[in-house]
Amino acid sequence: MKSPSFIAATVAGLLLAASASAQSEADLRADQSTPGDVLVYGMGYDQTRHSALDQINTANVGDLSPVWTYSLSDGRGQESFPIIHDGRMYLTTHNSTIALDAATGRQIWKTMLDYPAETPRVACCGIVNRGVAILDGTLFRTTLDAHVIAIDAATGEEKWRTNSIDFKSGYSMTVTPLVADGVLIVGISGGEYGIRGYIEGYDPATGERLWRTYTVPAPGEPGSETWPEGDAWERGGGPAWLTGTYDPELNTVYWGTGNAASWNAGLRPGDNLYTNTILALDPKTGGIKWHYQTSPNDPFDYDATNELVLTEIDGRKVLMQANRNGFFYVIDRTDGKLIAANPFVDRVEWASSIDLETGRPNHTDIYTKAVAGEQVTYWPSAFGGKNWAPISYDSASQTAFINTFRIGMNYKAVEPQYRPGVFYFGAEFSWDWPEGHRGELRAIDPMTGAVKWSQPSDIPRNAGILSTAGGIVFTGAQTGEFEVFDADTGEKLWEYFAGTGTVGQPVTWEHDGTQYITMLAGGGAVYSLFSGDERLAAVPTGGSVWTFAVK
């Protein structure tokens, strides 16, 4: 009979063997604590985008300088999250996948993607891609025409390609895939096109689809009682266009879903599950463990797709989200129970509060009138209190850093007209611009929403945020500046003009004893396209990659 210690030693040996292979799942789990690489979207499975590196800090950040820059030869908005492994950096644009030497910026390979010329018709808010996932020497990405692709990280050659769905009726993909428990997980885009949303799991080795979980149930399925009788569910929306978060400890994937379609909520009485919902999924099966809906029967395009950040507060395992609807949610991630929900922007007018017992919003008459088809002005707008750009979270100071929007919307629900592959709004709308600035970078307490500091900008920032143990907050402006702020005071410590707008996602990493920060520049995407803000006319497009260090 073998002794327990022998078994333990064997198990440990197996684990070591596993972690020796390239970017195993053990590596992905350890991403947060291995500053030499960046392996998971959001800089670790918790998506905090907070790094323990402190070589670049408040004292020396004034000396931050470009080390190299690389042209992406592309005029679309650049939102790709850089993955860094073994001295290489992996990036995407809407039509290419790229490997660079991380230290020099020299190109190792670049593989072009082709998609049908009609595809951009079904991209509501910018022709973008948000990056690759990596596992065992293979990169995974999605394409605008709704394919999932595996690419050999060494050569750039395609290993497999699976079509998720025909893009022509409004389906597209911009999402970075997520590797969780051996399954490659993606979500579909197209909430403005009358799609039926879903999240899917694929076999990373073969590209075989393992499961698809629809975010809008068919009649008779659980949740279908929250939809009216008839065919509304077939075009019910519920896209899942941003990457979810994996919790290895609970073996659960959290994934947010977007608006119900059309926006005209009066035509679909009921809560409309699982639109505008945070889903907890079993990564192996896609089965729903629990759900929490942030905006039931939503008329306002308040997607719950924004990044779900995992942390512990007061000993409780929580997930956090700065939702488009203007509330910052803190939820017990073991069971989906709401812990706190406070506004993180000044004007949240569709609901007065969130009931902590029921988890449901206490609606104001703006909501009631909007659903009834009356003309209303609501805040925040469909851009959200925050748009897609991810927050960062520093658990040491219990502070979330958020690029917020300060814009409202004039709105009236109308009869929608469905045509495959064409906008399916069911609403007339225009922006309600405020006096003065339209955005603020904010530091808030996630439990109370209390604002520690705020940095306004005339044009809202719509780039991701990185915070570090060096006490700095790194982000970018649509007017072209990379920016660093003091995490404690909000004081601006540094800026560098990139020559084009920035809407990318900063990451930091270490190589040969030097800390680097990398972010893409390249203006475009939703605000630039949809706002009509003519002040951006003087900020040209043109994608590039920038890497900075203190020399």
Place this chain on the structure above:
Amino acid sequence: MRKMKKLIPVLAMGLAIFGSPALSDGKTADEILAFGATTYKQFCSHCHGLNMVNPGTSSYDLRRWPRDNREGFESAVLNGKGDMPAWGDILLPEEVEALWHYVATRAGKEPLPEDSAAMEGAKDAPLPQPELIRDGTLHACLARNGGVMSAKRSRGGIGIDHDIAEALAAGMGLDFVPVWFESEQEEETTPVKDTVALLSHDLCDIAPGFALYQPALSQTPGDRAPLPRWEDRPEHMDQRYQVDLRPIAVSDPYARMEIGLVYRDGVEIGPIETVADLEGLKLGLEQGTLPGVITIRQGTDRMVRDADTRNPGPQFLWEMEEGVFDAALVTVGAYDFHRRQNLVSVLKLHDYRHPLGFNLGVAMLGGKPGLLAHVDAGIAALAASDALAPMAARAGAHYAAPRPPAVQPRLSLRDIIALR
């Protein structure tokens, strides 16, 4: 969902059975502009900005588009330009026109420029040459078993679809060549698919009797389809032979297919405002057809419970003839055809018409502006000289003029329930 899935083929089938007329040329400039604004929002705003305001960096600022370059604008919209995708297979001609009005007037802030005004007034100018598969002839695809709409005769043909094609050819100074095909209700195909396949194979220049239903126009019904049987079809082109489907264009409408109430002579019919008013009659229900769906969705529970559900087809009206039931909603064309085949009949057509109907136009391949212009002009001339109703009458059919909207938007079950 089961219901919805069924409804689509039902609509397509229902459409095949009838036919009727004309487009809304009488739109005011304001109406065209308003239509342009709606179309712009649905198709263009996500790249070119709400209300056509954008910084012009990520995508073109349309306020800079030269107002004298309508042709270039239409080409860019239909065929794409640079990063802009092509929309030619999805936008309807009247939508492209309305978009030009919207863009050229800078979203209605400026008058329509001289040049586009001149183009509007250029109606008297000679039309461009029609694009034909063979010079000097107009080939028209016609169903030889098309009921009262088209039927082959030992010499020539009959029915409004046949007659209008012949008259269009005459008006264009072309020889008329009918291409008779067999309209079959195969599992795998629909009348729309058949028509698009015939046109895509360049068997004919035009195909009359095309129901103007938006989902059938906004995209091709699949990538490939088999061809229906036509006279002179080569042996090898059976159901296994598939053609690539190409985008089509349609003319202004020339007639309208309507749904009416047929009843046995002597049955008392009270005043009818909605389908529910048919309660109390011994109703027949033609399964799987649009009138059947309307009976189910708009009838009272009792009515539907008591109705006699029957298989679709020509024998349906025969069963009423024999007294199985007393009344039913059917297409006017189906009734007309039954009457033509059965000179002695106890069936009558009531004056009631259901509000749902489909205008009929002439289909052709897209990208033939000359042919389209000639066909539209021909239809307008025939309508102006009241020549259309006699064509229908010659085949024993009632004629109904088209009604706006020219193209019926997509119908959902909800729409059908709501229509009264």
